[in-house]
Amino acid sequence: MTISDDIAAMRAFNRFYTRIIGLLEEGMHHSPYALSEARVVHEIGKRNATTASELCEALAMDRGQMSRLVWRLSDLGLLASLPGADKRSNTLALTPQGDTVYSDLNAASDTDAENLLTPLDPLGRIDLVTAMRRIEAILAGPAPGGTxxxxxxxxxxxxxxxxxxxxxxxxxxxxxxxxxxxxxxxxxxxxxxxxxxxxxxxxxxxxxxxxxxxxxxxxxxxxxxxxxxxxxxxxxxxxxxxxxxxxxxxxxxxxxxxxxxxxxxxxxxxxxxxxxxxxxxxxxxxxxxxxxxxxxxxxxxxxxxxx
The missing domain is CATH 3.40.630.30 (Gcn5-related N-acetyltransferase (GNAT))
Known part of the structure; x- marks a missing residue:
C-alpha cells in the first residue's frame, strides 16, 4: 500500500468512528453540552481542581478557546474559580451543579461504551480494545508511569x-x-x-x-x-x-x-x-x-x- 492508500484509510476510519461515537450530534451523549464543553468538565472533575493553563495543555486547546469555554461554563453555573488577575490563571473547580453534570456525562459515556461492547463476543472485545490501545501507543507513545x-x-x-x-x-x-x-x-x-x-x-x-x-x-x-x-x-x-x-x-x-x-x-x-x-x-x-x-x-x- 502507498502513503496515499494509508491516508485514505485513516480518513475513512475517522469518519466512521466520528459517527459511531456520536461526535456529529449537537450535544455529547444527548446532553446540552458540546464536545469541547464536556471535555473541560471531565478534565476538571477528574482533577478536582486545576487551572486553565493546565487544561490547555491537557486538551491541546489554545488559550483564547479555553478562556471562552471557562466563561461559558461559569455562566452556566458549572465552574467556580478563586479570585485572580484573569480567568486563565485562576484555580478552577466544579460547582455542585458541575459535579452532577460530570457524573451524568461519565455515566452516559460508560453506557455508550457498554452498548458498543455488549454485542461483541469475547474475541471481538479483545480485538477491539487491543487495537485501541495499540493506536494510542503508536500515536502518543506508551502512557508514562505504566506498570x-x-x-x-x-x-x-x-x-x-x-x-x-x-x-x-x-x-x-x-x-x-x-x-x-x-x-x-x-x-x-x-x-x-x-x-x-x-x-x-x-x-x-x-x-x-x-x-x-x-x-x-x-x-x-x-x-x-x-x-x-x-x-x-x-x-x-x-x-x-x-x-x-x-x-x-x-x-x-x-x-x-x-x-x-x-x-x-x-x-x-x-x-x-x-x-x-x-x-x-x-x-x-x-x-x-x-x-x-x-x-x-x-x-x-x-x-x-x-x-
Missing amino acids: LTLRPPRIGEIGQLIARQGLLYHLEQGWNREFELLITRIYAEFDAAPDPATKALWVADYAGELAGSIFVLPAPDDERTAQLRMLYVEPAFRGLGIGRALVDEVVRFSRAAGYRRIILWTQDCLAPARRIYLGAGFELIEEEKHHSFGADLNGQYWALDLQ
Missing part, C-alpha cells in the same frame, strides 16, 4: 510473537520468510524442552499491552549452559528499559536454576540488543559471516559466566 510486568504467555500470544517478529525484522532489516520459519521452529524447540524447571518464557506486559518477550532453555548438548533466545521489544515501547529488564530476568532465572553459563546468538546489525547484552555483562566470544534470511550477515556468539 511493567514480566509474565508467562497467554493463549494465542506465542503465535502473535512469531507473527510480530517475522514482520518486524522484515520491515527493519529486510529479512525474508526464512527468518519467520526459523523462529517458528525455535519456539517449538522451547515447547519441546522436557524440564519446565530449566526453561522459561516471559512476555513483557506494559500497562496491559504486549511490549516484548524473551525465553531461555538448556543449550544443546550442555545441560549446565542456558541459551537466551528471541529478545524482542515492540518499536512503540523501546527506550523504556524493557529489553534490559527481560535480559536481567533471564540472568536471574539462570542463576536460580543452577546454570553456570548463558550463551546467545545474534547479528551485529542488531545494535540495540548488543548494547543490552554488553550492559548485562555478556562478552563476545566468536563471529562468523553467513548468508541467511535473504541477507549477508555477521553472526555473533555472546556468553556470560555465572560462576
